[in-house]
Amino acid sequence: MTQAGYVGASSSITVDDVPALYEGAKFYSPAVGDANKSSINSWLAGLLDRNGPVPLLKVEGVPPETPCVSVCVLGSGSAMADLPPAGDEFELAVRQIERLQRVSFGAVYPLAAATISALVAVVTAAQLKVPLLDADGMGRAFALIHHTAMHLSGVSPTPLAAVGPTGESVLVEVPAGPRADRMLRANVDTVGGWAALAAYPTTAGVLRRAALPGTVSRIANVGRLLLDRTDPDLLVTRLGAITGCRRLARGRIAELEHLSRPSDVTIPAHPSSLVVDEIGGLGRQLRIELRSEIVAVFADGALIAGAPDLMCLLDVSRGALATLDSLEPGDVIDVLVTPADAVWYSPRGIEMVGMGSHGIPLAHPRRR
Amino acid sequence: MxxxxxxxxxxxxxxxxxxxxxxxxxxxxxxxxxxxxxxxxxxxxxxxxxxxxxxxxxxxxxxxxxxxxxxxxxxxxxxxxxxxxxxxxxxxxxxxxxxxxxxxxxxxxxxxxxxxxxxxxxxxxxxAARALRQARLAELLAEQTGIRGVLGVLNRELQQVPVALVMGGVVIAGQSAALTERPQVRQIEVEVHAPGERSAARLVAAVPVPGPAAVDQVESLLRLARPSLQAAWALSRLDAATRAAHEQAAFGLLRRLAGEPTPSEPAEIEAPSWASELGWQVGEANRAVWLAPVRPSGEPAPEITFLVRASWQRGHTTWPLVAEGDGWISWHSAADPDDVSALRRALATFRESAVAHRLVIGVGRAHAGVGGLMRSVAEARLAAHVAREDGPGAVQWFDQVGANAALAWLPTTEIAQVADLCLEDLMAARDRAALVQTVLAVLDAGGSLSQASQQLGVHRNTVLARLARARQFGLTFEEPGQRLALHVLCYALASLWSDATPDADGH
The missing domain is CATH 3.40.1390.20 (HprK N-terminal domain-like)
Incomplete structure (x- = not known):
């Protein structure tokens, strides 16, 4: 068990870590609202209370032949709030793959150590009574299930199983990873608007090179900083030490634009943008492009940050992260940018999750 | 070419x-x-x-x-x-x-x-693009029938280049900024001859150099505006001439109406309906205004009437302006005889034009009805005569004049000629101005030497000496039979000489 406010390495996840995990997971997926907060937190806290802490192991600390599987929530978070999980969806999804592959998974890892997916990985590990790996496939949240470091390393997402809150399930096997997302999207609505996904069954040895290490303990640490409500300037400095994030600018929201423009069909989102007048500094006009997340920040028309950078907004008056659905003209916000894991700046990574995938054909500022 | x-x-x-x-x-x-x-x-x-x-x-x-x-x-x-x-x-x-x-x-x-x-x-x-622009401008100008409209088009089209129409140093329409001299601004002038007119008006444009519009291009655009301006001018002059004649006739009728039936009860006459057709109001409290040149020289030219009308009626298009004698009559009609705020504002805005045209203004008291209006007109005229003493732009309210107004009517020039004949010795004396001034001061002070010396700023003995010398020249003002005549004579001579330049030795 760790002290409140403790920041550093930890070997297990306890009841006390749940709020920090939630906040940290939100930092890496700022578009997600708080609809599920209390139900998911109390569910996980109850599980940890009954089954005891979940061991959190480094990938190197697990024998290389150990079979591992990733879990995540597929579909919309608000659908999950409407139709809450019965509780056995994630366990069932893993069991389906176990039956198919005739293996017994020795560890679970989150597909993305962000959003609720980070928490359901802990839930699944607690239910299966196996350790959780301190690694994930994205290091933040991306839109599609093949936007992972494993996919870039040639690990197939399939066979995968998706179990809905209705108790129905879909088992998918495809030769080409990107096809899996298409097939799943078609089924998610039918099984209840969201589904528990178990995917990327592989071994710990493969994950040593294919997964992004340390990302689960990182969100716990970020979450503890965020829970310790403090002066925004101090918070940004502390976050910078852990995540490498920095403040691009502080400003006041001047305008919210909801324009219907041609949008990339592969990513389900409605583009809109946010205009912010910088306070102090050069008094620049910032334009923040929103899709399902913040995909680019322009200052006076010059691109200063863009996907796969992780950009989030900090509500200065509350000293807390601002979710994208809570913004209003007049709010004072800090625009923070956090570099994504290095793998996303490789040519293939940029091609997959860079600004081009959001319809912005400009060179990334880190690559110019 | x-x-x-x-x-x-x-x-x-x-x-x-x-x-x-x-x-x-x-x-x-x-x-x-x-x-x-x-x-x-x-x-x-x-x-x-x-x-x-x-x-x-x-x-x-x-x-x-x-x-x-x-x-x-x-x-x-x-x-x-x-x-x-x-x-x-x-x-x-x-x-x-x-x-x-x-x-x-x-x-x-x-x-x-x-x-x-x-x-x-x-x-x-x-x-080709510029030619297109000129063609478009010509089309716009052709649509305009008023001087203000033409200037409006020019100022809209020539952004950052203010244009004004100027006549005799007065801006008739457009932006007066065109006249102010600034560095890096070149002024361009195009003469516009009104039909049958000797004096020309000028279109002035202040072109920033270097600026968006080339100087020669602005000049050709101004020339393009010339015919529309002349047409608009002719039209408005035609209108103005008709209106002036109409107003003059109507006012004459009004005056006859006031004078004819029962002069003793002038307030009872109602304003005829044709007066309101002209936009005139004759009501409870009519306060007349008389605009007159400082130096009257017969009936004013119609061009001057036109200009005076333009500036007097700016913002008060229903106020009449009737040329009468050597000046112009106007009046303001209100329900409350003490309400003069509108009139004061109008006088304040007119002041600049009054100075430019060398006019003085007299304002009568408020009286009811047509007869009252005529009375107010007479008062305003008197007040205007008094105002002449203060030079161009002066405004005199009859309320503040009183009986002194009578003095303003004295034909000082003619009276001075009488002095040339009757007081030959005095007029030949070198110190005649001082003598006349001293006698006038003593008479004004009711014979008090000490008051007179105080007013003149000289010693009492000097006053005594001058009076003795004046008596030798025939200024025997102690004789009751001559006192009024000599007082008037001295007043006329003193006001005549004070009007003339100080170094002029008589006339």
């Missing part, structure tokens, strides 16, 4: 002709030249643009707010002249960013490709 200018066309000129004339323009600098038009489909194309290019965004380069922001930034980096984009993409924040970067932004409703082609044609043939 004048050659059309082959200088590159400027943004300001382009924005005045179709297809950009209908667009929403936010020009940072209308004087920016446009050397080339580029239809940019990609940001790559934008990056290859050279300075002084007008870029039309479409397709990938115009996909949303961010693309316009990015394009504006690139345009700023590349020193382009302007960015043209369709309305679907441009929001209020884009305009704010354009202003921040000092980059011209033009928002269009048309298809960007068609527009780019048209613009390219205009930019490659600047002379």
């Amino acid at each position: 004048r050659h059309p200018s082959t200088l590159p066309i400027t943004l300001g000129e382009l924005a005045r002709i179709q297809p950009l004339a209908g667009a929403e323009t936010h020009l940072a600098d209308p004087a920016r030249k446009v050397e080339q038009v580029v239809l940019a489909e990609t940001f790559e194309r934008l990056r290859r643009c050279t300075p002084h290019v007008l870029v039309v965004l479409h397709d990938e380069a115009a996909t949303g707010g961010w693309s316009l922001a990015s394009a504006l930034h690139l345009a700023w980096e590349r020193n382009l002249s302007a960015v043209v984009v369709s309305r679907a993409v441009a929001g209020g924040s884009s305009v704010a960013l354009a202003e921040r970067l000092n980059m011209s932004l033009i928002v269009i409703d048309e298809d960007p490709i068609d527009l780019a082609l048209q613009l390219a044609g205009q930019v490659s043939a600047p002379a």
